[in-house]
Amino acid sequence: MSTSAAIGSIQLLFLHAPLILLFVRNRFKIFFLLSYVAVAVFFFLHAQDKLTHDSHEVAQEDVYTWTSIHTIKGSKLRGFAISEGKQKWYIVYTFVSEEEKIKFLNQSLTDAVFKITGQITPVPWPAHEYVFDMQTYLTSHGAAGMLSASTMVQVSQPDGIIGWIANQRFLMEKHIDKHFPLSLQAEAKALLLGLRDDVDPKENRAYQILGITHLFAISGLHVAFLTYIFYQSLLRLSIRKEVAVWCLIVCLPVYACLVGGAPSVWRAVGVVEILLLSKQLHKRLAVDDAFAISLLIFIYLQPGVLLQVGFQLSYGAATVLLFSSPFLQAQTSVFKQSFWITFLCQIGVAPILLYHFYEISLSSFVVNLLFVPLFSVIILPINLVLFSLSFFFLSLTDFLFILYEPLRMALTSFILKLASIPNQLWNPGKLSNWQMVVAFIGVVATFFVLELQHAKKRLILTLGLPIAIIQGSSYFDSAIEVSFLNVGQGDATLIELPHRQGVILVDSGGLLRFDQAAWKLSGTPFEIGREVIVPFLKGRGIQTIDTFIWTHADSDHIEGAEEILEEVKVKEIHVTPGAIAENTLQHAVQTALAMKIPIKEQMSGSGFRIRNTQFTYVSPQDTTYEGNDDSLVLYLKHDLFTALFTGDLEQDGEEDLLKVYGGIQNINLLKAGHHGSKTSSSEAFLQKLQPGLTIFSAGQNNRYGHPNHEVVERFTELQLPTMTTAEVGTIHVRYEKEVITVRTSFKKNIKKRDLSQ
DSSP: HHHHHHHHGGGGGHHHHHHHHHHHHTTOOOHHHHHHHHHHHHHHHHHHHHOOOOOOOSSSSSEEEEEEEEEEETTTTEEEETTTTEEEEEEEEEEESSSHHHHTTTSOOTOEEEEEEEEOOOOOSSSSSOOHHHHHHHHHHEEEEEEEEEEEEEEEEOOHHHHHHHHHHHHHHHHHHSSHHHHHHHHHHHHHOOOOOTTTTHHHHHHHHHHHHHGGSSOOOHHHHHHHHHHHHHHHTTOOOOHHHHHHHHHHHHHHHHTTTTTHHOOOOOOOOHHHHHHHOOOOOOHHHHHHHHHHHHHHOOOOGGOOHHHHHHHHHHHHHHTHHHHHTTOHHHHHHHHHHHHHHHHHHHHHHHHHHHHESEEEEEHHHHHHHHHIIHHHHHHHHHHHHHOHHHHHHHHHHHHHHHHHHHHHHHHHHEEEEESEEEEOOSSHHHHHHHHHHHHHHHHHHHHHHHGEEEEEEEHHHHHHHHHHHHGGOOOOOEEOOSSSSSSEEEOOOOGGGEEEOOOOOOOOOOOOGGGGGGOOOOOIIIIIIHHHHTTTOOEEEEEEEEEOOHHHHHTTTHHHHHEEEEEEEEEEEEEESGGGHHHHHHHHTEEEEEEEEEEETEOOOOEEEEEEEEESSSOOSSSSGOOOOOEETTTTEEEEEEEOOOOOHHHHHHHOOTOOSSSSSOOOOGGTTTSSSSSHHHHHHOOOOEEEOOTTTTTOOOOOOOHHHHHTTTOOOOOEEEHHOSSSEEEETTEEEESSSSSSOEEETTTTO
């Protein structure tokens, strides 16, 4: 709690008060109370000291030592390195040639020393509150900030024990690349070396849906399995038990470094080390004491680790198993024990999963019963044996691969088929603070019911009631909310109606991609739909889009559509006439047709109504698709609130719109046409609409100069307020009880306007 207070809010220190009162009530000795307070204060001050970096000034040229956390993708090298002043920095370097990239790919960088020339770069803001936050990532690894490196010159090769271990890991990775079939390489690297970068994204998503991604993380189960094999092998070599134990004490930390040192690995290794050392020193510790000591050591060495999801899940699941051991040991069969282990682990970490990923797998309660033993008892040993044999008996190994690969590919096909079954995820959205409290109360109550051996039917109350409260809370929200997502140089707007009556998505963003040399391309290109829009939908607890509107066929409005269709249920698609014949829409159209989603062409005069909200299409006026001026323009009216979403409408289209719909005026919200281009937002159009707030959806430092400075000046001269996603991030406009509230993701300011006055 003290470290959490140092990282987050100092108010968390008050959580110590109930514990201290409990200790006093139970008449704990004064020495214990003073010790508790002293330890709490120490960890708070220590965390503040470790996470507070005195100065972010850095020499333009300095010497840095690379850590094990780094990646090479496309033309970029990214990762953490430590300066001569012992500050950790996240460094981004762009290779100048393919030859330089190949040189870096063919060596181990961990513990290598480089002279780097560069400068501090601002930490990028997240697109919205539901995606990867770079600042949190830096804090979790104790980094001072980000550096953009312009030159890198190697000073020395990796040396010392850390460098040697890292080089062995690198050589083992290259050995797998050379001798394992391509289809089996990713799994072998993940299970044996803790390298998960090569896992196929579609397979990884299938594992997420089934709740079995943890099987590809080296966990306590892996460590226990390998420790047992190593120990038994030493005994069979006639090595005395005491010597074998000391060998374990020495080798386990080496193994932890060899497989990347993930929190789950160090947690398992740390507990075993502490238990073995206490036994050797004839001071036996209980497992829970060893567990607590390992936790304190971990937090002391790296306070920011509390922010890492892997740390939270690893220690969370281990805590559940540790304190549920009496209940688990009382089970009368292996099947019952396996079921309750799976059940308790899934329930115990559910609040953490919901907080970070906004969804949990419902099928995981059953699927893990099959896949945990399958991976632990069969697949992991097979990979270990094949890897070992590949050093000595290549012909035999190749023959075994011929037998194993088809079976493993059949299993992958089965997993993908299993993951394609709908409705396997519960997605209530990101939990608020009070919802987290409700979730934890439900978890604790469930454990009490099982521990006290109450009737299992009480689980319906301890689990069902919190689920109903969390799921049902969104239906009590009486506001309409419009969110302009920060998708860079593109458009994506989400409309959420009151009481979950409906969800409308207008466009899906996209990137303007340009031809590059093959060596500069990343193996997994950035997808705006999957990595920005889908997380926003999940974070809001949205599982279904009622109407998905494609305003026109430009890639910066439509490229993310295919990924959204694959991840979220869509009831129907509205598109401007003639656009579906455009090349840029073909992938999305084919995906929609394969999923039997109706695609309906709409134009001026058509529309639909959901309860008290009217949606009317006011452009285009004809069925001939010619580009921006044929954007499908949506007019929204809800109570006193009015909004116009114009796609890429330009001046000619604006004039045509006003000729037909001259009654549209004095609107509350306008999404400016064509990102604020000088060809849109004409003075006549603005004079007529008089928008209370206009949003420019544009990327930071975009090559087009959007929004155009002349257009911005036009709004200023007319005294019409504007906001740009490039400057303030995702923009939320909320209307409830005749009051409009505006908040943004970059600048956490909130503005209100009362429409009743």
